[in-house]
Amino acid sequence: MRQFCLGGSCHSEAAGVRTTAQRSWRKGCAAALVLAALGLTLTCGVTSSGWIDTPFPGFFVMANRVVASVNLPHWPVAHHSDIYQHVVVAVNDQPVATSAELYAFVRSFPPDSALTYTLEKDGQISRITLPSLIFTVEDYFFLFATYLFTGLALSLIGISVWFLKPANPASRALFIGGLAGGFFALTGVDLYFPHWFFRLHVLSEAFFPAGLVHLALVFPVERLSRYHPLSLSVPYLVALALGAAYEFFLYQPAAYSFIHSFCMVYAGIAGLILLSGIIWDYHTTTSHLIRQRIRIILLGFLGGYAFPAALMLSSGVTEGGWAINYAAFTAFLFPLSLGYAVVKHDLFEIDILLRRGIYYLTLTALLSLTYFAFLALLTFTLRSSEVAHSPLFPLLFTLVAVLLLNPLKDHLQRGVDRVFFRLRYNPKKVLEVTSASLASTLQLDEILSLIWRTINETVGVKQGGIFLLPSNARQYAQVYPKTRNALHLPIEHPLIQGVQQKGRVFSLYDVADEAFPPEVQERDRKGLEHIGAQLLVPLTLKGDLIGLIALGNKESGTFFSADDSDFLYTLANQSALSIANALAYQEIQELNAGLEKKVEERTQALAHANSELHASLGQLEQTYRDLQHSHEHLLRAEKMAALGRLTAGIAHEINTPLGASLTSLKLMQDLVQEYSTSIGDSEVEERDHQEIAAQMDKLVRATQQWMEKAA
CATH class of the missing domain: 2.30.42.10 (PDZ domain)
Known part of the structure; x- marks a missing residue:
């Protein structure tokens, strides 16, 4: 069957099928690896439990x-x-x-x-x-349980990071390093008996440093990009050589010890390379996101090793009364912080976690130091006192600690905020004042000026602008500050879609998320550069994006913190309602002005129509009068015509008989003259005279008839 494709739909469908297949494959691999890690943990946990209550050397x-x-x-x-x-x-x-x-x-x-x-x-x-x-059980907990917990944590961290960010080079490095380190710790429980996973243990030991070197080359920034494949292959070739040597000389103690020492040196060097690279990047990078990631790693490093340091201190104070093996339970915090830094690209979430981490780490350290100092004081001052041995002493000590905990936490929180996260402004007070000012006006220009002035005075941003979507428009236009060449963003612009999808503050570093293809990242980055912005704050009302606030660099040179983000987001929510009200008021004013103009136009048109109507009525009256005059003239003319016709008829009736009578009389006169002439004429006979007389008689009678008609 042939397949016809329109507009690239077949390509899209094929890409979707391929993506679904890759996702399914990745899920299957991740599930298999998790099951392998859990199975290895369970197996080693069960076999190692046989040591409990057993004599050993x-x-x-x-x-x-x-x-x-x-x-x-x-x-x-x-x-x-x-x-x-x-x-x-x-x-x-x-x-x-x-x-x-x-x-x-x-x-x-x-x-x-x-x-x-x-x-x-x-x-x-x-x-x-x-x-x-x-x-003993205590030995098992301090030794094997720490191995199992740390190994499982490392394995799950590596698998999870790879599953969440499969295309990220750092996630691949952490995946290899996490699995190698996790399996190394898990199989460490099996080293002493029954030795089922001895070869897997040494292989993991060989590849764990390679994963660290790999991570150092690609995180927090990629290095040696020109020679990237070759540079990444070197640490694994070394690991492969060490693994092969391990497998071959595994049961030759002298060779084994030498390779083990070399692996430990390799791991130490790899760790130094990773830490050195992180420290170097922190001092040389201009990316605020990379610095925040490094701070998270530093926090994880302190969290993973501050607790062991406190345990060692307490063990020294109590003369060995505290077991330092508890320290292994916090070692996973360092790889966990690495995984979090690799996966997370939300600068503000990292900032919040960093603040909480510093707070809790400082609180833990302060409480531990206070406790140990107090414990040392009691040890040296009340050792022989009866108070210290009283059954009420632990209760009193606990009550004092509980009473002092909350005040200590409050003071510590303020201290951490003041030292590490100090703000130049009080967000709560600024929002209260701004809210009152926004509620006092319905003029759009005043509202926009107030918003921009508030941002400048608090966050310290001079570059950027406020964009709004006019009614019945297809692009967001810069409305403040007003410029000759106002910028525009179509509603189909990827930045607009990104802001709508996130629903919160959208930063420059959201563009760098590996979830988006490189061409999309480059396009969004250029879009932000076009409007000179590093931060986009949505102006949302009832789920609709009515506008946005584009902010450039801060004057201080630092990037926006989570407090800045929360402040700007809250300010934008307040401003969105005020802007919507101002736009509605402006629309009402425009409608009123239009209505007044229409009323005025209609009034003028009506007055003109009235004047034309009056003129028309005047013309109509004149026409009516003219019509009446014409009618009268017509009636008079008709009467005269009728009279004329009557007169003509009468004259005709009179003239006809008269004419006939005159004709008859003329004929009679001619006959009389003819008769007079014929008297004495011999040629005229009697018969002729009779004939003339008859005709005369006939004419007399006819004249008599016409005269009767005329009378």
Whole structure:
């Protein structure tokens, strides 16, 4: 079947299918890795629980009989750390070939039995006598539980960061480093027995430094971009060589110890490279987002290692009364801060977390120092006092701590804000004054001037402008400050869509989110540069974006903080309502003015129509009068015509008989003359005279008839 595509729809559908497939594949991989980490944690947790209530030498050896570099403060080996990485060759002069033989030999003696171990390293033989111990639940918690917790946390952090940001180079580096470090810690529980994951452990140990170097090359900024693939392959080639050497020489103690030492040096150098790169970027970068990320990392570093420092201090004050293994439970905070810095691109969320982190870290440190100082004071002053041994003393001490906690927290919060997050203005008071001022006017120009002046006086921004969407328009226009070449943003502009989607303050660093393709990031960046803005604050009313406030650089050179963002967002919400009211009032004024103009025009038109009507009425009256005169003349003419016709008829009636009579008389006169002439004429006969007489008689009678008619 052939497929026809219009407008690139097939390409879009194919891209959507491909994206869905990639997302499904990524979900499957992440789920499989999480299950693997959980399964490894459960397996190692169950197998390691077999040590509880079991006699052991007071130290651990691995499958190759090398003494592991691990201990607890109350173990005797803590004072003999020089035996680490030595090979145990005999116990009480009884040769042992495997770690299982060593543990079985120790279990054959009652606990606290002094046993002499023969050790070998670099061809030199040494002996040490140590008592055997019972591995307690407390030992399990302080040692194996910390391994399991830290390993699982590292694994989940690496998997989560990669799942959330799969295209980010830093997330890939943290993914490899997190998995390697997590599996290294998880399999560390299995090192001492039953050694199922010994090879996975050493392989993870080899690749963990490579992940750190990888992370240092791409985070917080990418380095060596020109030689990026080659530079990233180097640390993994080193890790691959170390892993291969580990696997090959795993059960050769001397070679194993050498490779292990090299891996530890490699890890230390990788850590220094990462920290050095972070410190260098903090001092050289101009990006506020990168600096905030580095501050988060520093906070995680302090959170991960401040607690261990406090434990060491307390252990020293109490003369070893506190176990320092608790410190391992906070080590995950450093990779967690790295993961958060990689994933998060919202500058203001990072700022809020940074503030809370500094506050709680400072509070914890201050409370710990206060507690330890007070504890030391009691230890040296009330050691022999009866008050310290009273059953009410712990209760009184707790009540005092509770009473002082809230005031201490309040003072500390103000102190942290004053030292680290000081503002030049009081947002609450400024908003109250501005709200009252906005409510007192309905003039749009006054409102816009007040908003801009408030922003300038508080945040300290001179560059930018206020954009509004006129009614029935398709683009946002800069309405304040007024310029000759006012800027415009079409409603289809990506920046407008980004502000609408986020619904809150949109910053320059939201553009750099890896969730958007590079061409989209570049387009949005150019859009912000076009209007000279680093921050867009939406003016939203009932879910509609009626405008926005574009802000450039602060005069102080610093970037906007979370407090600035909250202040501007609240100010924009207040301003949006006032602007909407002012626009409505302006529209009403324009409608009133238009209505008044229309009324005036209609009045003038009506007056003109009235004048024309009066003129028309005058003309109509004149026409009517003329018509009446014409009618009268017509009637008079008709009467005269009728009279004429009557007269003509009468005259006709008279003239006709008269004419006929005159004709008859003329004929009679002619006959009389003819008769007179004929008298005495011999040729005229009697008959002729009779004929003349008859005709005369006829004419007389006819004349008589016509005269009767005329009469």
